[in-house]
Amino acid sequence: MGPALLQDTTTSRMKPAIALEGISKSFPGVQALADVSLSLYPGSVTALVGENGAGKSTLVKILTGIYQPDGGTIRVDGVETHFAAASAAAKAGVTAIHQETVLFDELSVAENIFLGHAPRTRFGLIDWARMNADARTLLERVGASLEPSIRLRDLGIASKHLVAIARALSIDARVVIMDEPTAALSYKEIHELYELIDRLKADGKAILFISHKFDEIFRIADRYTVFRDGRMVGEGLIGETTQDDLVRMMVGRDVGQVFPKQEVAIGEPVLTVSGYRHPTEFEDINFELRRGEILGFYGLVGAGRSEFMQSLIGITRPSAGAVRLDGKVLVIRSPAEAIEAGIVYVPEERGRQGAIIGMPIFQNVTLPSLTRTSRSGFLRMAEEFRLAREYTSRLDLRAASLDQDVGTLSGGNQQKVVIAKWLATKPKVIILDEPTKGIDIGSKAAVHAFMSELAAQGLSVIMVSSEIPEIMGMSDRVIVMREGRMVGQFERAELSAEKLVRAAAGISEIAP
Amino acid sequence: MAEAHVQIRHIPDRLQSRGSRLLKSWESLLVVVALLIFVANSLASPYFLDPWNLSDATFNFTEKAMIAFAMALVIIAGEIDLSVASIVALTSTAMGYAASQGLGTPALVAVGLAVGLACGAVNGLLVTRLGLPSIVVTIGTMSLFRGIAFIILGDQAFTEYPASFAWFGQGYVWWVFSFEFCLFLGFAVVYAVILHMTNFGRAVYAIGNNQTAALFSGVRVARVKFTLFLLTGLMSAVASICLTSRLGSTRPSIALGWELEVVTMVVLGGVSILGGSGTIGGVVLAAFIMGMVTFGFGLLNVPGIVMSIFIGLLLISVIALPILYTRLKRRMAH
Amino acid sequence: ADKKIALVVKALGIGFFEAANKGAQEAAKELGNVEVIYTGPTTTTAEGQIEVINSLIAQKVDAIAVSANDTDALVPALKKAMDRGIKVISWDSGVAPEGRSMHLNPSSSALIGNMCVKMAADHLPEGKGDVAILSATATSTNQNVWIEEMKKVLPNYPGVNIVTTVYGDDLADKSYRETQGLIQSYPDLKAIIAPTSVGIVAAAQAVSDAGKTGQINVTGLGLPSEMAGHVKSGASKSFAIWNPIDLGYSATMIANDLIDGAEAKPGAELNMGRMGKVKLDDKNEGAMADPFVYDASNVEEFAKIF
């Protein structure tokens, strides 16, 4: 199916505030954007949808002058423009709330909002008093009652996001871009954001809204654009499409076949966690994980799932609670001990905690298994290559050679190396934290298939995920966490998206 | 899942042979530089190509190079130890004190090594237990260790060493090969094996490239780092034994400024100051280069400070030139 | 071929040693067949001197005349030089006897020690008061010997009360700060003896900066060219020094004499050219000449020379 034809009468008569034509951008090994065109109109919200890695954030970075495109043109009010740096885009009236919060922990809230364009006194010096006052006004506009002078590091993730939004509004922009602005916000804050967007629209701003949540796209967007693998594959009016159509455009096939979950007979309990608590991060965690089971952990970003999982492998120390593996009590003080005991954790932040960029693929894979591949402390390269080949080929890794630096691989392939690395330790229990975050659909399927296969072989799997379809497609059972506590448990049979979302968001919080 | 429908693509172990990789490496560049300096020296001074002179020249770098081996590991692991020269001074003072109490040579060596290890342990504990940045910790212990030597010795010197102690710094194993030089070669082999052929060495690289991921992968990061600081302490003690024996006396000011020379040697040897890469072979070559530069200039009676300008320029240019070269190549390609 | 004599100094660039080099070149010209290699480390460290000595051994010089940064640390290197047939003498600041065949003192240590104390005593008001010593590095051989000699003659000067010895490490700023410390800690301080050319200038500067000119007299060993201003301002009433040109000259002459076959043994007399002969004592040491005192009457004249 080709791009939907543009039939909107109101916007087609208007001149776009900003128009991209034939934009391309490639990174080593990845064509992130290929010949993409997109126009944003004043007073209109355009939703940009696409799978992970489709190129959405890359487009945002080009629009805001952080990346320079390899080819194509940007027109602002019809005038061809070149954004050499972020400051140039800001000057042209383009502002963005980026996907990652790009703020400064050590600076004050006010300064985070105004860095780079702070109000000046007559002598050209920064006017702190006015800056604080202006910041207060802006924060009120986004519905955050924060003291402008406190340091950002003392805020929670949601407040930080609100600061980022306030920063975007501090520039008197004609184009406002929001890259997954609601990912870390709670229900109440999300609704305030919707209202803010409505106001911006009324002010005649052109808005680009990126989100994976279809309900909010249908709530606020006027138009949509769909990306797949760096190409624009469809655009049109929201009123003239359906959720199913959008998904089909995004994925390029029907969704049913995506999760290859095998039916497995669930065995006896393997891992028992009881009374786990931590003074500030989580409390009252009790559950059992059984042989062959895939146990899903669902929650909103910041719910404390990762913190809890990391306490299981000795990164953070719980203040109370016990873990039993095969009935025996375990005390784990470091990941090394966890690996020895047979519990492994595939971390969520691939770049920081998972892959060791700068080292070859095979050394990455064998690092936790060195005691097995070496003899009395001396390395045996042949043995390492054997182990690395065994596990990477089962995950269908695509690479030129095994002694290639993992940093040169695409994100999905890096993730496969990371998963292979922990599987190679032959664990009893594997904890996967956001295992398919940021990887493409094909790799995702490979990971899911392998996960399923492992469970069938009797391995017990914990899967932390914030993606409802993944949680619903892969889990035998789901535990929902909110604010450091378990707030719900569902068997596969009783799973529904609504139940999960309600539990994760805290039903009582939802306004009628 | 059956292998039947997953098409297995074969990924080769290596694309380049080890040989061709070696040819393109930093070490080959250093070999070229070393050869150039060797030829230049032979042309510049008739005294250069004399086995005894060359043997004497090795004393210019062997002690520093032995410290550099351990320092290379520390830097590859993403840390730094600026207190090494002060450890040399403190261990020498401790040995001097022990000698003044009438201890024999074996006991002196034991005292020296023990004090070196203790200093290393102090650094290691401050870095791993309190989680302080090593650059600051070792700037502090650099003053502290030498300061203790000053408190003990003041304006005095220890000069009464047993006669047999002189062998470490002045003895010859065979013909022109001094004990120090042989020790240097021995340690080069030992450190090359540790770094390139053991699990421990692999852990050092992993920590230097990504400390957090290494921890998650089951590397005992704190333990490895602590061991590395013990090693620099130990090697400083070994260097101190050689130096003290060579000088036959101890003053608190010995080995002043060595820390920067050692770090220069390591960086010149291709170890990334940001951690994560480097080889012992490179450090050995850098030691020879620095030794030959000092000796060559010395034969021409060029003041030491001019040599250090040369080393400084060498340091910056060997790092800058490859960067400029790749940039130029990219520009030509466009 | 030419005889090669190396004049190794504590550090390059110090006025005193530059002057000594002038003398050495004078001697070389006089002898005709001698080449003087003037060298030394750039900082006053023993290790630096050892590297220099190693390269001199490699160049097969005929003699090394060294002013040592450390009495003991140079011994092994110098021994090696002697083993390879190089004549080794020390001058100015000495090396332990095993490391050299003779040592040339610029003057006799006893005379210098006495002179320093006498210069301080001469200008004490009412003939008595507190006196402090500002030395170079704590490890400097000649400084320590002179200070020892000063202490020996104290009974002859009952008015002189030595309160402390501090170390300026031959660094201008450290000497300056140490002097400031002295001025504060000893309100009754009447004189500072600095038997070092770097220290004496810094001390005089600190005294005049503190407004104590006339109250505290800075004396000791210094170069006329560097001290002329302070004598004029009154911060220093008098100071002493031997002629460094003569010292470099004599060291070169002695080295040449040894190359030519003279033997350095107790009682021997070695040739110092225009400076006469030096007689060695039982430790193979000899003194060149008496220290010479400079004050307002003659300092200007000598300031032009060194």
Add this chain to the structure above:
Amino acid sequence: MNMLLKNREALLVVAILALVALITLRFPGFIAPANLGRVYNDTSILIILALGQMAVILTRCIDLSMAANLALCGMVAGLINVAFPGLPIPLVIVAVVALGAALGSINGLLVWKLNIPPIVVTLGTLTIFRGTIFLLTGGQWINAHQMSAAFKGLPRADLFGIPALSWFSVLIVALMFVVMTRTATGRAFFAVGGNPHAAVYTGIDVGRTRFLAYCLSGALAGLSGYLWVSRYAVAYVDIALGFELDIIAACVIGGISIAGGIGSVPGAVLGALFLGIIKNALPVINISPFAQMAISGMVIIIAVAVNARAERRKGRVILKKAEAH
């Protein structure tokens, strides 16, 4: 008390007061205003240098070449004075400040354009700058009698009972305070060190900001070069040898994080003063000069340990209940 522990500068003030009190117990004269003035005057150069180093450290870099830069600029100031004794001193100062900035810009360019790690760059230029002095002079000293009276007199000149040297540092402190808190460049130093990645998003050129920090530290080193040489009335190759470590120590004691992004002008000034007081006090309270080094070392270690404790993250608070506390 808790508040105090949280505020690094307040903690340092308390530490300094305690230190002065302790010294005064042993040597009552120390507290005399004239003496404190002298101590401040003596620390002035360290303060100026620490402020320059602070700018560099804030951007996640380090400048090991500051002392060598100082020595070179000081020597050049001396040489200019010897060659043109009549040249007005302000011109000499302008010349060496410019020279210092130019030397700093070499560091900055290597870091910015070639991406060489700062520690390697400044380790190299450290030896090159010092060597250059030797090449310029052949190792010769410039002594007091060769300098003009005006040249030597300026830092000693008395203004309202306080030497001009102290005024120089007061002026620089004020200037740096304004630069660091009220100008875009000053704030960029914090941003670049705090989060280089985010700085790019904010439209700040990370490399250029680092370059500017090096120029600033170079300029201050140049100024210090003149001050040092004129104050001690001597110039030679090795002046301020090893002083770079004192400068960094002052910054560390003053709570400037070596990882960048954290620090303040008052912190750097207090850190320098703390070191200065110790250096000045030890000789007068009869602590052996030989103990001085060990004591400085201890102070540095304790200071980093205390600062690190103050900085240690409490960790994110997820539990709502815990957040209330």
